């Protein structure tokens with residue numbers, strides 16, 4: 001960035017660079033640029049031109065090139081900030097060097113009333129209460145930067161969208177969702193394990209059974225008394241199905 005800066009006569013004897021950085025900082029602080037946003041700090045002065053004197057002015061003017069960081073709030077941007085003031089119509093939230101307005105209508109889906117005594121904004125259904133110092137996660141919905149009158153710059157935000165709200169509550173509900181998902185996962189694992197165990201037991205049981213070739217049922221052992229229900233003796237069953245037909249499960 002390029003700008004011209006005045007060094008007052010009182011600082012003539014000092015090292016030029018820090019003096020210019022101070023003067024720039026004082027000149028730009030709080031200044032708003034539509035494209036760059038709000039100046040926050042001058043980070044480096046890397047070129048200083050020749051000093052110029054203006055008649056009738058004791059200072060010296062320098063054309064300088066420098067780097068600065070600025071804050072440019074953008075619509076739809078998520079932002080986490082602290083509530084710096086509660087007023088009847090909403091809460092002012094610090095975002096970068098600016099205070100943004102979270103209007104009462106943008107706090108929650110319930111009706112919000114102003115508790116003047118405790119300087120709080122409270123939901124009628126008890127869903128939310130905001131006080132100074134609370135951290136909130138919001139989304140910027142309007143940005144109006146006023147270059148001529150930076151103090152008139154306005155940022156509007158909302159909290160009436162998913163994942164927005166008081167930060168501890170956002171975290172709490174995210175934690176709850178995580179915990180719920182973890183619980184469901186464990187339940188599912190348990191159910192799957194139970195099912196696998198059941199299937200295994202079924203298989204094992206089947207392996208310990210021998211099929212009666214007369215009725216197709218499975219038994220640990222095909223006994224003479226079972227065969228008598230088919231009007232057969234063990235010998236007759238052997239004769240019919242072969243001498244080495246299984247009469248006992250191999251387990």
Ligand SMILES: [Zn+2]
Nearest residue numbers: 212214215216
């Ligand atoms: Zn049978």
